[in-house]
Amino acid sequence: MTFASKTHLPQMLPAEAYTSCDHFSRESASLFQDAWHCVAQTNDVNKEGSFKTLQLLGHPLILWRTQGEIRCYLNVCSHRHCLLTGKSDGTMPLLKCQYHGWEYDREGDTKRIPDAKSFRPLAPGVLGLRRYHVELVGQLVFVSLATKPTSLDEQLGGQRSYLEDLFSDRWAPLLTVAQEVDANWKVLAENVLEGYHLEEVHKNTFKKFAPAKACHHELFERVTTYTEESLEENRRIQQQADFFARLMDVKAEHEYHHIFCYPNLAASRMTLFNWVQTILPVAPGKSVNYWQIFQLRGHSRTPWARFAAAIIGRHGRKFFKEAMREDGVVMPGVQAGMAAEDQPSGGLISAREERIFHFQQFVLQKMRQSGSGVREHEETPILSSSCEGGCHVSE
Ligand code: FES
Ligand SMILES: [Fe+2]
Structure with a gap:
């Protein structure tokens, strides 16, 4: 076992950090506004x-492929602020507003204004779409709302090349889900x-x-x-994965790996699948879990390989949808407990859950750095390892 901590740890954030509007807006400013968010894939x-x-x-955005490059704009027209389009996807040779038909070029500058003379005088270059920074990591598309x-x-945190490899073209898009959850974004983060x-x-x-x-x-x-090392008790599942991987002419890796990059990106790899999860705050008690799941693409194009890929895909879709549903049931329960007038204790984090402690420390530290501190728990709920107070540690 290689946990960093030998003991259990205290819950660092008070319940109000999960429920208060004031905390939510300060957190949004200090953790999210300058950050990059993985919101799409090149596909x-x-x-x-x-x-x-x-x-x-809170920003309606439009990603648009132009001259082979993916660009991102605010999906709001500079004329009278209508959404350029209300559709979720489609194709446009130039970005065109659905209301009065203003058209914009790839720089976001106005290209055509119907009956432009009625807008005279109109200084050139004043109107245009707001653009945002875009970067690619393998097939993943990251956007930042910050100017700089x-x-x-x-x-x-030094994991870019790992993620580039993890989401390279060796993986085929399988399933994308925007899962709305009635819980604070940190509940979703701590859950994974x-x-x-x-x-x-x-x-x-x-x-x-x-x-x-x-x-x-x-x-x-x-x-x-x-x-997580591959376990002897999972041997039957591993053998099944090996069988399908052989049909597809790839090697199955059995070690499970999970990574969390602060503030809100998790990625993981299983034998035949990987996924990335972006956790997006919406309100203190509301978030979106944005999942993008991929399946291993084999080297072989034989009918057997295609058959294996189809079986794996069907199984994967079913498995991940059910896993999301299972988590989706319990997370609002955590939020409701956090929102209760009182809690039985300050909360406790086991050594097994120590990544949560590290995450909470990161949140606290970023908020302190931005000059917007958090009231930490008044009680220090660390119990001694003799576990007074009815705590029982079995490992
Ligand atoms: S609001 Fe977009 S063209 Fe009028
Ligand atoms: Fe889960």
């Missing part, structure tokens, strides 16, 4: 002129930072959590990772 806008619209932190965003390399809930919540999917001896955490400044 979403794969043809020249294709677009996709989305919401990011933090460097994406820095935000990914621990596997301790697997046995209770994921009865139809993951079923069991691994014994501590198979789990390894690494904690860095902006990133934490979790690796």
Whole structure:
């Protein structure tokens, strides 16, 4: 077992950090506005002129492929502020507003204004679309709302090349889900930072959590990772994966790997699938879990390989939808508990869940740096390892 901590740890954030509007807006300013957010994949806008619209932190955005490049604009017209389009995706040779037909070029400048003379005098270059920074990491599309965003390399904490490889063309897009959850964004983040809930919540999917001896955490400044060795008791599942991988002419890797890059990006790789999750705050008690799931693309193009890919795809879609549903049921319960007038204690984080402690420290630190502190728990709920107060540690 390689947990950093030998003991359990205190919950660092008070309940109001999950419920208060004031905390939510300060957190949004100090953690999210300058950051990069993985909101799409290259496949979403794969043809020249294709677009996709989305919401990011209250901003309606449009991603548009132009001259082979993916660009991002505010999906709001500079004439009288109508959304350029209300469609979720489609194709436009020039960005055109649905209301009075103003057209914009790839720089976001106005290209054609119907009956332009009625707008005279109109100084050139004054009107145009607001543009945002876009960067690609493998097939993943990152957007930042900041004029001068933090460097994406820095935000990914040295894991950019790992993610580039993880989301390279060797993986085929399988499933994208924008899952709305009635819970604070940190509830969603903390939920994926621990596997301790697997046995209770994921009865139809993951079923069991691994014994501590198979789990390894690494904690860095902006990133934490979790690796789970392949387990003897999962041998039957591994053999099935090996069988399908052989049909597709690829090698199956059995080690499970999970990474979380602060503030809101998780990515993971299983034997035949990987996924990336972007957690987007909407309101103190509302978030979107934006999932993009990929499946391993084999080298072989034989009918057997295509058959194997189809079976894997069908199984993967079913598995991940069910896993999301299972989590989606319990997270509002966490939020409701956080919103209660009182809690039984300050809360407790086990060594197994220590990535949550690290995450909470990161949140506190960023808020302090931005001059907007958080009231930490008044009581220090660390129990001694003799576990007074009815706590029982079984590992
Ligand atoms: S609001 Fe867009 S053209 Fe009028
Ligand atoms: Fe879960």
